[in-house]
Amino acid sequence: MDTNGLQPKSTARPAPLVAAATLLSSRNVYGLIWVDQSLYVTATYGPLVNFVDIGEPMTSSVPVFVGLESEILQLKESHGALLDLPIASIVTAAGATPKLNFTALWSFEEDAFLILVSRAGQVSNVELELSRQIRARLIAEAEVTHKSKALTKANIELERANRDLEEFASIVSHDLKAPMRQLRYMIEDLRSGAEGGDSAPLPIKTLKGLHDVQCQSQRMSEMLTSLLEYCSAGRKDEVAGIVDTEALVSAIVRSTPRPAGFSIQTTGLWPQIETLQAPLDLILRNLIDNAIKHHDSDQGSIRLACADAGDKLEIEIEDDGPGIDPRHHVAVFLPFRQINTGERAKIGHGMGLAFVKRWVEAAGGQIRLQSNPAEVRGTCVQITWPKLLIS
């Protein structure tokens, strides 16, 4: 048996313990290093510490103790004190030691420091794979946490930007209303002065120009009012309640003014749900009103349908009007956009569908258009209305 060094010095030790220690040493379970008071290695015991050079400073071969020299020297001052360095492997260009535990102590009997080196439990392939997977999971979790934080931050910034934009539009539209009103009054004064004979009559062309300016300023005032309403849409602190959608839609159909040639039918199942009544009412009224206003005939048919789709309602408002070219399906939902030309362009300010979209989305729903006049007349507006309101 290669003990590679010193034999135990004390004959007083029980033989079985020496035999056991010798056996453990030969099996690379532990090794011993003797270090003098200058921290030079004077002897080693056991093949586990073969990497240690005798006669050299301890820290040359056992660099885990670099920086801990004063701690080791202090061991001499307190009987029984230990310095433990658990689970370290020493790696040099020549190779790596196994994972080792190092324990330093002062041996009064031998007047030297003793470093007990013991082999740390070997890591099996299964443990290594487990460790690898745990680390991969930790990395993935950290990634998710980071991305979630970034998303939250982006959402907060987006909300703030939207709020700022809405406030800006609200302030601007509010502040512009007063000078617009002044402008209208001035034009009215000018016109009534000219028509009342207080001064020389104005040329017909000038009077017509004043009339046009008055109409346009009136239109701009109305647009500013719409913009103000649009900015506040979906922000009202209404409390959700139980709404009988069948009763709601019946009331809307009964009270909506329409030409004699127009019919409105309701089909499907309109259930009772907990929701905000006012926006749903406004949405349906606006869409029916739109279908009538933008129809190109005195006669028409509008169909309102509803289907219960679990946690949401699928609502359709379909007409047999001229339809909307797919090229305009996005633009029609933007504020102040009108796709009509000619006389029909003068109907409203192009805010109807913009309002509807805003209300639907504020409630957590979605809105889509189905229409392609090149193939078939009519427009179908599809609304997904959540039964559970988003906060």
Place this chain on the structure above:
Amino acid sequence: MSARKVMLLGEIGVGKSSTVQRLVFNRFEFDYKPTIGVDVYRYEIPATAERAHTSLIVWDTDGNFGDTIFKHVYMKEAAAAMIIGDLSRPQTLETMVNLANGFRDALPGRHVSLLLNKSDLVRSPDAVEMPAGFDRLKIVPKFTSAKSGQNVETAFVEAAEAIERRGH
């Protein structure tokens, strides 16, 4: 000859072991082997006209230590910390700031290097946004790649020179 203890710190998987293995063995292993406990490497920096021979004792720590590393006996008398982050994982750069501040609190006056590793995985390393607090560290970071070897040796040599200048 003086031996100086240098701590490699950074979050799990940023390339601490790959960096020190590139330094000591000039190799890169594609197979990821997690560090269990601590691996202690010795790296010799030869003397030149400007500097003495230095042995760097590089402690490659298990990334799981987190902030607790600063209370561990391992940290005793460390002359410097090489703090590594992964340029392709922004949260590891945030951890770098915490580790740098923690190291400075634990061992005031010791040298700290910041290594932005895996620069080979990022199209424009310079364009990567650094987290809050990074600038306040007032340390010019080094873009490194353990895979290609970019700046790895330079970073350690500069750290050794900085340790020499500081005298501890």
